[in-house]
Amino acid sequence: xxxxxxxxxxxxxxxxxxxxxxxxxxxxxxxxxxxxxxxxxxxxxxxxxxxxxxxxxxxxxxxxxxxxxxxxxxxxxxxxxxxxxxxxxxxxxxxxxxxxxxxxxxxxxxxxxxxxxxxxxxxxxxxxxxxxxxxxxxxxxxxxxxxxxxxxxxxxxxxxxxxxxxxxxxxxxxxxxx
Numbered sequence: 001x002x003x004x005x006x007x008x009x010x011x012x013x014x015x016x017x018x019x020x021x022x023x024x025x026x027x028x029x030x031x032x033x034x035x036x037x038x039x040x041x042x043x044x045x046x047x048x049x050x051x052x053x054x055x056x057x058x059x060x061x062x063x064x065x066x067x068x069x070x071x072x073x074x075x076x077x078x079x080x081x082x083x084x085x086x087x088x089x090x091x092x093x094x095x096x097x098x099x100x101x102x103x104x105x106x107x108x109x110x111x112x113x114x115x116x117x118x119x120x121x122x123x124x125x126x127x128x129x130x131x132x133x134x135x136x137x138x139x140x141x142x143x144x145x146x147x148x149x150x151x152x153x154x155x156x157x158x159x160x161x162x163x164x165x166x167x168x169x170x171x172x173x174x175x176x177x178x
Contacts, residue, residue, distance in 0.1 A: 003028070004174045005035060005091075005124065007056075010167035015108065015131040017091045017124040023082045024074040024123035027093055027102070031123065034068060034104055035171035045138055045166040046158065051111045054138045054166075055094050058105035061165045063148040063158065066104065073099040076118035084122035086113040089132050091124035110139040138166050 007015040021028035034040060034057075043066060045056035058066055071093075074080040078099040086092060090109045093102035102121060109116075116122075126132045142163040147155045 002176050002178060003032070004127070004176070005031065005171055006174070007040075007171050008169045009134075010165075010169050012169070013134050015134050016127050017108075017131070018127050019091075019124040020084060021123075023084055024080075024121050026071050027074050027121045027123040030071050030103075031106065032173050035173050038170070039066070039068065039104060040168050040171040043168050045162065045168070047107075047160045048139050048141060048143060048162055048166070049160050050139045052113065052139070053107040053109050053111075054135055055105060055107040056166075056168055057094075058103075061167060063146065068104045070098075070101050070103045073102055074121040074123070075099075080121075082118075082122060084125075086116040086120070086122055087125075088112055089126035089135070090122050091126070092116065092120045092122040095120065108135045110136045138162075141166065 003019045005017050005019055019028045044059055044061055045054050046059040047055040074082050086109050088111055092107055094105035094107050095102040143160045144163055146158045146161045150156050
């Protein structure tokens with residue numbers, strides 16, 4: 001059985017990825033459950049860095065964080081055998097410095113990022129040229145720094161934020177028998 005995730009953007013373009021639950025079962029299950037629940041609908045790619053990666057899955061266009069419980073980080077530095085390398089097109093989980101802090105935010109490598117190998121839970125890969133071209137194009141959008149007030153009363157600065165929102169319309173999952 002093969003599982004695919006399609007990230008459909010507000011402009012109706014799509015980034016299609018194959019998921020690899022044989023290497024990252026907890027991560028894939030979490031991503032699939034969030035997608036199927038509509039969690040990603042209306043969120044943005046909030047951090048994009050040309051020739052590195054595009055990150056989304058945790059912020060609204062108003063820069064309000066959307067939270068879900070953290071999962072175990074499935075990567076070798078955290079004791080999990082995961083051979084997926086961070087090559088161009090790799091789908092991986094974003095996290096803080098805490099190994100088991102990934103929850104909903106993901107990133108797509110738009111270049112080889114081997115310094116991330118074994119340090120982040122890679123769990124899929126972009127499957128076609130049009131999808132990769134779209135991810136690379138997102139990585140090239142104009143960005144700026146954004147200061148957002150927090151509920152705690154202090155401002156939070158975010159860098160590498162697209163000037164124009166790149167909105168995720170939805171993420172949907174398809175499974176096919178081989």
